[in-house]
Amino acid sequence: MAVLPILRFEEKILEAVEKNPVVVIIGETGSGKSTQLSQILRRRGYTRSGAIAITQPRRVAAVSVSRRVALEVGAQLGEEVGYAIRFEDRTSDKTCIKYLTDGVLLRESLSNPRLDQYSVIILDEAHERSLNTDILLGLMKRLVKMRSSNLKVLITSATLDGVKVSKFFSDCPILNVPGQLFPVEKLYSSERPKNYIESSIRTALDIHSREPPGDILIFMTGQDEIDKMVSKLEEKIQNLEEGSCMDALVRVFSPAPQNCRRIIVATNIAETSLTVDGVVYVIDTGYVKQRQYNPSTGMYSLDVVQISRVQADQRAGRAGRTCPGKCYRLYPSSIYYEEFLDATVPEIQRSSLTGSVLYLKSLNLPEIDILKFDFLDSPSRESLADALRQLYLIDAIDENGMITHVGRTMAELPLEPSLSRTLIEANELGCLSQALTVVAMLSADITYCPIQRNTKDKKRKQVLQLPDGSYWGDHILLLQIYECWDRADYDPDWCIEQNLQVRKMKFAKDVRKQLSLIMQKISKGTVDIQSSLRHKIVEQDYRGLRRALCRGYGNQLAERMLHHNGFRTLGYRSQLVQVHPSSVLEANEDGRLPDYVVYHELISTSRPFMRNVCTVDMSWVIPILKKLEKMDIYKLSGALESGKTEQEEHKQLPPPNAEGNSKSIGDSMESRILAARERYLNRKAKK
Structure with missing residues (x-):
């Protein structure tokens, strides 16, 4: 077997690591950087003072590379060599080489900001510029200053702009390792x-x-x-x-x-x-x-x-x-x-930053101004402002930008903030079990169409066994599907019969179990997670769940438009949208769609669509909209001092909604609230 190129540079790498807290290693494809660097450092004794962490942007890479390294060192996976990914941890007290996703390392830093359990942190495949890796680069820059004497950071990549990263880390050394074994x-x-x-x-x-x-x-x-x-x-x-x-x-x-x-x-x-x-x-x-x-x-x-x-x-x-x-x-x-x-x-310039901003707020570092955080490549101020607004509307931060108790609890959950907030609210409303099921199904990306459309195979019949969301929408449908599977004793054949992917359904079950354990810990074991299973769910259960979803989704609200086949989103980015064709949300017996819905996400295909839609009551919507009246992005960012006045800062921030409405948010929201209330009372009077 040919010697991997990186092994020829072993002494040169070790010399650079020993003399510098940060080293950039550009290892071309085939150089062996992902599997060999951790072993090189282990041989030199770096695992005596802590474990070696190697981050990967993807779950499959963390698992596959750790298996390869465990095989090479002759260890059982999960012992000396292991991995940790979201909802799965194959490590032990003996683990000294740990492969993990960049998101898992970020989560670990919340409970241990200094990451003292590690003597070396390797950010692998940094050229992919994943959102979490970019956040980690900023975190490592701070951490190196805090732990300059007992932490080594290696940033490895196949094609990364090494000079740019070197400058970011105060001109740290760059090593180039050739890798392509053959032309x-x-x-x-x-x-x-x-x-x-x-x-x-x-x-x-x-x-x-x-x-x-x-x-x-x-x-x-x-x-x-x-x-x-x-x-x-x-x-x-x-x-x-x-x-x-x-x-x-x-x-x-x-x-x-x-x-x-x-x-x-x-x-x-x-x-x-x-x-x-x-x-x-x-x-x-x-x-x-x-x-x-x-x-x-x-x-x-x-x-x-x-x-x-x-x-x-x-x-x-x-x-x-x-x-x-x-x-x-x-x-x-x-x-x-x-x-x-x-x-x-970079992903940080084309992704929602709500989860990342919540993480930065969770660090509880008073000097951090989110709008001025030190990123390798800064995201747009508009993206940061959008994330701050979202977090404020779901109670993760207060009107002064300080993280709340709810926000800290949200940060403990390995979920996007909207789903974390839903679980917390559901716990308060006594419907946590149902919410856990829905969140697990969404996390597994379960999709289901009750009617087999556009098929030439006439033998494939319409599926009749499953429910339809009971008019309330897709989230309720996901709950009902899981409950049916539970009553079928989690039989894989049942999934196949219902045109559901067995792998995804099993993943949803595993996710639900992991989230249950986390919520038990957060609620100190005071809730019965399994209480809803194996009993007929009543309307009150659905009502609590829908209310929790409304609280969790925050600004992801939409109001039915009169004389228009669609909805208008509410909040600071109003626009016309429609329900996605895959949704089970249907009009009632009078042919009317619900007046208010929340949606899991907006997607742009042939037109703007809401995916995974659930009906909500107007009375739940009003408190969220009222929060918009006192929203100040400058305060939400956490800025303590600035060379500019607050008014000057506001001039440079993005407009509050996509249509550039000249009216103030307060006036706009108040008029909508009053109009909504009037429609509600009129409907109530007619009943």
């Missing part, structure tokens, strides 16, 4: 294909028929494309003339039999986080699916965008791990050099 020939298309899926299939079949043995890795943008690719490839491979070429298996990550080629179809997770040995040929479509958040609308979009040159180079590098390889780029070289960005836009 990779890059073959460009003469033009962009009209259909990159079909082009990928043709290229894969051409490689399979003409090229020597070696596995093929194809990069697609998402699960739907992968499923389509796999289905078409399998069909075409089966139709190849017998004996014309070797056999092939599609989408298999385990080693293939002798004289058989693997064709692996994957998303960008295979660029760095997941290494597949045996790949000789890479097909790069040049696209990636990217989730982006617009703070002015509170809306997410899932867009297929061009990759960066960094990503293109990472993809090509996958072909040169075991022998010389080839990368087939389904785009001209001019697009690579002239259109691709140098690097991927």
Whole structure:
């Protein structure tokens, strides 16, 4: 077996680490940085004074790399080498090499801000610029000053801008470790294909028929494309003339039999986080699916965008791990050099920052002004202001920007703030068990359509066994589905019969169990988590749950528009939206949609849609809207001193709503509240 490149630099790395608190290591693909750095430091004795933490941006990477390292050191996973990801911890008191997601390390720092349990912290795959990794970079900068004598920080990457990171950490040293074990020939298309899926299939079949043995890795943008690719490839491979070429298996990550080629179809997770040995040929479509958040609308979009040159180079590098390889780029070289960005836009500049800002507030550092926090690449002030507003509306921070008792409790839960707040409110209202179920189902991204639409297979019948949300909407439907599964003794076959993914349902069950334990701890064991299971849920249970959801979602409210087939969102970013077609929310017997709803998220596809919608009462909405009247972003940020006056700061902050309404928030909200109250009383009088 060839010696990994990073091992040739072992002494040079150790010398740099011993002399400096922070070291940047640029290790190219195949250098062995993810698996070997922790072992190098362990051999030098760094685990005697604390464990070595190695963060990964993705759960699958933390698990797979820890398994590899445990195997190499001859340890049982969970003993000397282990991992910790959200809702799963495979470590023990003996663990001295710990792989964990960046989010888990952030959560650990809440209970131990100095992270004294670690002697070395390695931020791996930092070039991916995940939201949590960027927050950690700022945290490490502070931590190094606090623990300058007993903490080492290594920032590792395949293609990171080392000079930029070095300057961020006071010109710390940069080490470059070559990694690509074998040369990779890059073959460009003469033009962009009209259909990159079909082009990928043709290229894969051409490689399979003409090229020597070696596995093929194809990069697609998402699960739907992968499923389509796999289905078409399998069909075409089966139709190849017998004996014309070797056999092939599609989408298999385990080693293939002798004289058989693997064709692996994957998303960008295979660029760095997941290494597949045996790949000789890479097909790069040049696209990636990217989730982006617009703070002015509170809306997410899932867009297929061009990759960066960094990503293109990472993809090509996958072909040169075991022998010389080839990368087939389904785009001209001019697009690579002239259109691709140098690097991927950092996630911190295209994500909702509500959870991150709650974390920073939870640190309880009085000198932190959220709007001026030291980020490697700062997010927009609009994104930060949006996060502060959201946290204020769900009671995580008060009107002066101080974290509340509720906010601290929210920070203990490994959930997005809206769902954390829902659980806390549900605990107060006596419906925690139901809320735990709904939150677990949302965390597992359970989707269900009660009617099989657009299918040519007439044997597939409409599913009749499951409930429909009882007019209250999707959150109630998710609760009802889980309750049905519970009554079926969590039978996997039941899920299959109901067109539900078994893996996701099992994950929801595990998440619910973990959240139950956390909430038991928070509530000091005073609640019966299982109280709702195995009994008929009554309307009062639904009412409490819907009220908790209203409190948790804060500004994620919408009011039905009269004479319009849709809703208007309420709060500081008013806009017209519609209920997503997948929702079970329906009009009542009079043909009327509910007057008020909360939604889990807004997504932008053909038009703005609300996903996962639940009906709420006007009386629950009014207190939230009233909070908008005294909202001051300057105070919410936590600023204590500023060279500018408060008025000057306000002039530079984004407008309070997306439509640029010139009316004050207070006047606007008050008029809406009065109008809503009048409609409510009129309806009540007619009953």
